[in-house]
Amino acid sequence: MDKGLIQQKLDNTFLRKALRNFAAAYPVARAKAFEGIDFEKLRGRISDFKMAGLEQLPALVEQFTASAEKSGARVHLCTTPEDANRTILEIIRSKNADFLVKSKAMTSEEIELNHYLEKNGVRCLETDLGEWIIQLAGERPSHMVMPAIHKNRDEVAELFSRETGKECPPDIPYLVQTAREALRSGFLTGQVGMSGANVAMADSGTLGIITNEGNGRLVTTLPRTHIALVGVEKIVPSLTEALDIIDILPKNATGQKITSYVSFIKGPTGVEGRELHIVLLDNGRLRLAADPAFREALKCVKCGACANVCPIYELVGGHVFGHIYVGGIGLVLTPFFHGFDKAEEILKLCIGCRKCNEVCAAKIDIEGLIVDLRDKIRKPFGQKFLFGTLMKNRKLFHAALRTAYLAQKPFQGEGGRIRHLPLVLNRETANRSLPPIAETPFRDMFQRSSRSLVPGPESREKVLFYSGCLADFVYPDMCRDTVTSLEKLGYTVTFPQEQTCCGIPARYSGEMEVARDMARINTDVLLNEEADFVVTICPTCTMSLKHDFGKLLADDPVYAEKVRRLAAKTFNFSELAARKAGTRDSGSGTSKGERQVVTYHDACHLKRGCGVHEEPRKVLQELAGMEIAEMTDCDKCCGFGGSYSIKYPEISQEVLKNKLENIAATGAQTVAVDCPGCKLQIEGGLEAAGSTLKVEHSATLVARRIG
Template identity: 40%
Template structure:
């Protein structure tokens, strides 16, 4: 697991390393394309997908707008079910509460199912520093724990590794050479973790959704490890982001339709567990004690913010990562935080409340909007990235050369004569460096761009220059067959422009 709070270099430098790692790029591209295709097929088969997206969006908008009410309802019902509830304002407080529970139970071993919040609060590091063994039981999480890395994808944490690399890691753990065969590798991990499940003092889970109506928490998974974590150990701890609330089980039907299809292209995950308190006398299994830690850690700062409140609508499906052309090229570790991809580029600085430290992460986007199209609850991440860039500049963290360049461009573009002159000078000046209609010179501001692509040259004739010749072109033979009314309309536009007016918008 990576050291908490450590930012190695910048997004740009980390992305540069990723771009030069051919294996990583191929591995990430292969898996994200498979997930995208699966989502596309599953959503098309379901039908009325846009209607379901809108239903999901409305549920999330309503819940977050009334989060205080539904949190209070959830807490009251959960406590009535015998659950111990804690509130943590910060990541350090959340980890401290979990550590205190473990210390009170004199725990030596904690088994964990997948939990991005536990990654967010660096819980493994805190537990291990106190001499408590923390064991990831999700296969992907277990692999990257052995590798000493952080997840590079919300759903597929080891997306950047192949079976040969995994076999090498597991062989070291096994003390013998394991074949790079998925059945062999999975069999070893299953046997290893089964022993840990039986030995563990505490099971720790995340929370996909919390049902306010009954005080229940719901887990989606495919491996069965979360069910083992939540039933075998005598004590269960759940780390839950405060925004995980939904009002009712009826709302879960919508989320259970959207989440699996968006995440992995499944109609439903292999396991969906609803947990309503610790074991009762008639129950065959389950924990004797259940503790839920509700984590804020910057989430409440987004409430009431018209630009970023919808961040809290996220259901952590990872669909935006799979759709993002930037993520597919650089993977997750280049983003530098717990969350990667488009959601991470916005969520990380928002939760940390520190644009200065994360001032380059918002630039890791082409603003193409693919993330919005993929999002099952229609979060406008591409707009949020623009808002974040604006705030970065407003707070004085922008690039000074870029700021000067934009001011210069504004001064030129605001005056038609200056703009026309600049275009003409550019057309003349570029002749020395244009080759095959492109500029491949790796110098100055063009170096970063032209390292991986060729900058387009200015057109030989600008749109304005072409517009001036439109009247002549209308009289050429190729326009002879043009509908008379259309030709007259275009001629009128040209005449109006010559008079300094324009009626084509009326």
């Protein structure tokens, strides 16, 4: 990815302000729009019928074609963008026309229709206000629903002035009126009209179109010929399914209860000589629908919500975070619609926070698909050695970390923290410090401790502690506090010395075979010893053990059942500790005014990956005796993302700034976390900013209270 382009977008103050304001307003509007509606139930229905439809998509295409042609429409199934462009040009030429008026259609952006038609002598006029602005600017949309969100009023005024030949002030009502006047002649003189469709009904051949501007109805009714360009995945069985999509789209896209116009088009109108041509676009969709690993991407209803909540999109916009289709789902669709060469760099831009999964109207595992697609792109030189040779070999990997302890000494400042790394690595410490690798990792501490040799009472439940690499080698005291807390809560704890990296760095870098090997190694280690629970203090490790191992080894007849057993007894620390809340006097009797005030940061993988949200708060309040001051966007990514903060430090640091602002606003003196990576990121940012706030893992806070 062009670092210069990323920095250019980060430096664009208007873009940053516009996207940040929308990101702040969107959740409020969306929540209001969904009042009284069971979002999970609604999107569950959509997910089910869309998946069922994809499994029989060729049959739905045939049914829709027959129904639409029965109603008088002409249906053209086009395999490639070239086929679709050529078909549309032939329809226009058959009418002796050279002027096309268009309503908004992202599918036309996908096939670059305007460029093709204008090269062949056909003038195209975008009549959607946002699309017209983009057309005048010679750009592509930066959002699927709000194409010109990155443009300010001054830029629009300049574009309108150039187009109309008169000076246009940057006054929004004036600019809207100017657009109306400029576009009106197009509506009246357009020879052929074009639209997209939000949904198509197979049983009746009907198209459903929802818009907020009247242009959609004008371009589909005033010209005598209407061309509808529709991706085949938009076909659903009937009106029943179509109404669910029409219900969810405006709410999830812009926080509206309903759009201004909902139109159903079935065949041409009864006026003599009118024609409706429906161009069904394949462009890899039928092949993708037959792919069990990635077909769910086609469940997308094109609401754009994945971009609305994405912390990376909020910073750099769609011209960086996407190709034609933007946001999380855009990253997934790009390789299938436009080729892997267009997707290689943008697939790496996802930080993996899973916020897109949380709001997706069709319950698509967007983040999971992005990670799986990284397996299919070219890997940087040396990556195979790093993961396949170094990290997979536990002894070699741990030896390298122990060597790094000595190598870091010249770069340590006061207090032992690392502030300035050499050469290109200095970008990583530009706006934060890093904790040093510990002299003694936790695995050595535990092995030397008498604790590991003295069994607890036989009635105690036994816990295997899976620490994760970062906690083991950088935060051994955090690991010690975890063991202390668990033992004080009534568990017997042991630490399997053969445990190694969970494999998530390899998986997120596209090295799936290495990730599978590491899943097998850890599964064997953690099932080799009888225990009631496996406990982690890193949510990413929890995700790996509970979910990723099962996905990676689903087709392995030897390990499929093993990983299911491992997943069933794997818990994050706070999740297991919460079971003991209310069973002991741990500060609940302390008056509220005397209790330490903390603010809590929800780790992305803990809340959205493991579904753990209330348990950490219960632990902090009832076991650690804390009072919680909730921060704004408590579950918004801190910008760590593992190696993401090294690959894209400029983006990571901007995400971190937002988090630090929200932390400071609470007035709390301590930030509680349940992830060593989040602690590293937030602690480093606070320290670099000269803040005295402390960042502590929940296990540490519990240990101090009851240890």
